[in-house]
Amino acid sequence: MIAFAIAGLTFTSCKKEEEETPTATASVGSVSINLEHKWEDEATNFTLNAEYIHPVTNDTLNFTTMKYYISNLKLKKSDGTWWTHPESYFLVDLENESSTKLMMSNVPVGTYTELSYTFGVDSTRNVSGAQTGALSIANNMFWSWNSGYIFLKAEGTSVNSSTGSYSFHLGGFTGTNSILSTKNVVFLSNSTDVVVTGNHESEIHMITFPDKLWNTSGSVSNTNTIHMPGAMAKMMANDFSNGIVFEHVHN
Amino acid sequence: MKLFRSMRLFFSFILVLLLFSCKKDNEIVPVDNFAFRKPSYFPEPHYTFQNNALTRSRFNLGRDLFYDTILSLDNSISCASCHSQTHGFSDHNVAFSAGVNGTLGVRNSPALANLAWYPSFMWDGGVNNIETFSVAPITNPLEMHETIFQVVGKLNANAAYRSKFKAAYDVDSITDQKMLQALGQYMAMLISDDSKYDKYRKGTYTFTADENEGYSLFQSKCASCHTEPLFTDFSFRNNGLDAVFADLGRGLITQEAADNGKFRVPSLRNIQITYPYMHDGRFFTLSQVLDHYSTGIQSSSTLDQSLTSGIPLTADEKLKIIAFLKTLTDYTFMANPDLSEPVH
Numbered sequence: 001m002i003a004f005a006i007a008g009l010t011f012t013s014c015k016k017e018e019e020e021t022p023t024a025t026a027s028v029g030s031v032s033i034n035l036e037h038k039w040e041d042e043a044t045n046f047t048l049n050a051e052y053i054h055p056v057t058n059d060t061l062n063f064t065t066m067k068y069y070i071s072n073l074k075l076k077k078s079d080g081t082w083w084t085h086p087e088s089y090f091l092v093d094l095e096n097e098s099s100t101k102l103m104m105s106n107v108p109v110g111t112y113t114e115l116s117y118t119f120g121v122d123s124t125r126n127v128s129g130a131q132t133g134a135l136s137i138a139n140n141m142f143w144s145w146n147s148g149y150i151f152l153k154a155e156g157t158s159v160n161s162s163t164g165s166y167s168f169h170l171g172g173f174t175g176t177n178s179i180l181s182t183k184n185v186v187f188l189s190n191s192t193d194v195v196v197t198g199n200h201e202s203e204i205h206m207i208t209f210p211d212k213l214w215n216t217s218g219s220v221s222n223t224n225t226i227h228m229p230g231a232m233a234k235m236m237a238n239d240f241s242n243g244i245v246f247e248h249v250h251n
Numbered sequence: 252m253k254l255f256r257s258m259r260l261f262f263s264f265i266l267v268l269l270l271f272s273c274k275k276d277n278e279i280v281p282v283d284n285f286a287f288r289k290p291s292y293f294p295e296p297h298y299t300f301q302n303n304a305l306t307r308s309r310f311n312l313g314r315d316l317f318y319d320t321i322l323s324l325d326n327s328i329s330c331a332s333c334h335s336q337t338h339g340f341s342d343h344n345v346a347f348s349a350g351v352n353g354t355l356g357v358r359n360s361p362a363l364a365n366l367a368w369y370p371s372f373m374w375d376g377g378v379n380n381i382e383t384f385s386v387a388p389i390t391n392p393l394e395m396h397e398t399i400f401q402v403v404g405k406l407n408a409n410a411a412y413r414s415k416f417k418a419a420y421d422v423d424s425i426t427d428q429k430m431l432q433a434l435g436q437y438m439a440m441l442i443s444d445d446s447k448y449d450k451y452r453k454g455t456y457t458f459t460a461d462e463n464e465g466y467s468l469f470q471s472k473c474a475s476c477h478t479e480p481l482f483t484d485f486s487f488r489n490n491g492l493d494a495v496f497a498d499l500g501r502g503l504i505t506q507e508a509a510d511n512g513k514f515r516v517p518s519l520r521n522i523q524i525t526y527p528y529m530h531d532g533r534f535f536t537l538s539q540v541l542d543h544y545s546t547g548i549q550s551s552s553t554l555d556q557s558l559t560s561g562i563p564l565t566a567d568e569k570l571k572i573i574a575f576l577k578t579l580t581d582y583t584f585m586a587n588p589d590l591s592e593p594v595h
Binding site for chain 1: 301302303373378379380381382383386387390391398400426428429431432435503504505
C-alpha cells in the first residue's frame with residue numbers, strides 16, 4: 001500500500017534571461033571606493049607588521065591583522081533617487097592590497113551627489129544562513145557560538161599588553177550592543193560630484209585611521225582582548241567608523 | 252514491510268521529472284521533489300529551505316557529512332558520535348561528550364528532533380540559523396576542533412565529495428556555504444512525529460488510564476514551558492537548578508544579569524531515551540527530574556516566577572507524568588533508515 005512514487009513528466013519552457021542589448025553609447029560605468037590606511041595623520045602610511053606609537057595612549061602597537069566589513073553601498077543620483085549596489089559586501093583586509101578597492105560596476109551613467117555605506121554587515125545577513133563570497137565563513141570573520149559576523153578584527157603585538165599581544169574582535173548587530181552604522185558622504189562637501197560616463201571608472205577616495213580604535217577606550221594595558229559584543233566593542237567601533245574620512249572624487 | 256512503512260511515514264516521495272529548456276545561472280533544477288512534511292498539528296516551521304531548495308541529493312549529502320569523521324581535526328569523530336540516532340540523536344547517555352583527543356565538553360549533548368521549528372539553537376540560544384549551526388561544533392576545540400577552511404580543503408581533495416556536491420548543488424568547487432546548507436537540510440529533516448503521543452493526536456492511539464492522567468497533569472503543570480506539540484515554547488528560563496550559577500547560560504549571550512542561569516526550555520521528545528537530563532546532565536532519571544520540580548527548586552534572582560514554590564506533586568502524580576513522558580518516545584524516528592548512517 002505504498003504510494004511509492006508519482007512520476008510525472010513536465011515540460012516547462014522558460015524564457016532566456018533578458019540579454020542586454022549592446023548600444024553604441026554605453027549606459028553603465030563603474031565607481032570605486034579607494035580606501036587608504038593612515039596612522040594619526042594623513043602623512044603617515046599604515047601597514048601591517050610595522051611599529052606605531054598611539055597618539056592618545058602612547059602604546060606601541062604592531063599589527064598582524066587588520067580587517068573589517070563595509071557593506072550596502074548606495075549612490076544618490078542628482079534627481080534624488082538612490083542606486084543600490086547589488087550583493088554589496090566587502091571585506092577590507094590589509095593583508096590583501098586589492099581588497100582596499102571596493103568596486104561597483106554596472107552603475108548607470110549620470111551624476112551622483114552622495115554615497116551611503118554601512119560599517120559592518122547588516123542584521124539580515126547575520127541571521128540568513130550560510131553565505132558566500134566576502135561573507136563566507138571560511139574568511140574567519142564569524143562567531144559560531146553567538147551567531148554573527150565579526151565586523152572588525154585588529155590583532156597584533158604590544159609591549160604595553162600584559163600578554164605581549166592584543167586581539168580585538170568587534171561585532172554585534174542587535175539591541176544596545178549593535179555596532180552597525182550607516183554613513184553618508186556628500187561629495188560636494190569636499191570635492192566634486194561623481195559623474196559616471198560609460199566605460200570609465202570614477203574613484204572615490206577615503207582614508208581609514210586604525211589608531212581611532214583606542215581614542216576613547218584607552219591603552220591595551222587595561223584591555224587587550226575583546227571577543228564578543230558589548231559596551232567597549234561599541235565604543236571602539238564607533239570611534240573607528242566615525243574616523244573614516246572622505247577625501248575627494250576623481251572622475 | 253516495516254521498513255517501507257516507516258519510510259512512508261517519514262517521507263512522501265513525489266518524483267517529478269522536469270525538463271527545462273534553459274537553466275538559471277547557478278540554480279540547479281531539482282529533479283526529484285523530495286518533500287518536507289509538516290505534521291498537521293505542528294506550527295509553521297521556522298526554516299523554509301529558502302535559497303537551499305530541498306532535494307534528495309542535497310539531503311543525502313548532508314547525511315553523508317553528518318556521519319563523516321572528515322569534519323573533525325584528526326578524522327576521529329563525526330556529528331553522530333555525539334548525536335546518535337538510537338539515542339534520539341543525543342549522546343550515548345553520558346553527561347558530557349568527548350571531542351577530539353577525548354577532551355570533555357561542558358554541556359550535555361541535546362537530543363535533536365524537529366529542528367526546522369527551532370528559532371535558535373544551543374542551550375543558551377546563541378546560534379540563530381540551522382545552516383550556520385555546524386560551524387560551532389566543527390570549530391569548537393572541545394568538539395571537532397577543525398577550521399572551516401581546512402574542512403573545505405579536505406572535501407575538495409575528495410573525488411567522491413566533489414561529485415556529490417556537483418550532483419547536489421552543481422558546483423565544481425566545494426564551498427563552506429554548500430557544505431553548511433547540505434548539513435542544514437539533513438538536520439531540518441529530523442522530524443519526530445510518530446510517538447504514541449503523535450498517534451494520539453492523529454487519532455490512531457488511545458492513551459492508557461495512567462498516560463491520560465499524566466497528560467492532564469502535564470498540561471496543567473509543565474506545558475506552560477514545555478508547550479505542545481514541540482514540548483518547548485523556546486523561551487529562556489531558570490528552572491531552579493542552582494542558587495549560584497556555574498554556567499551563566501543565556502546571560503553569556505545577552506550579557507544581561509537578568510538572563511544569568513537561564514537556558515532554553517528543552518523539547519521533551521524522546522526524553523525517556525535521552526538521559527541524563529538538564530544542560531549539565533545532572534539527573535539520570537525522570538523521577539529525579541520530578542523530585543527536583545516538587546522539592547528541589549533552588550531560589551535565585553532569576554528563578555522563573557511560576558516555580559518559586561516548586562510544583563507540588565504526589566508520588567502517584569509523578570508516576571503518571573512519567574507514564575505520559577514515555578509516550579513521547581518515537582521508535583519509528585530512531586529506526587528510520589533514511590536518517591541512518593549511509594552504507595557505502
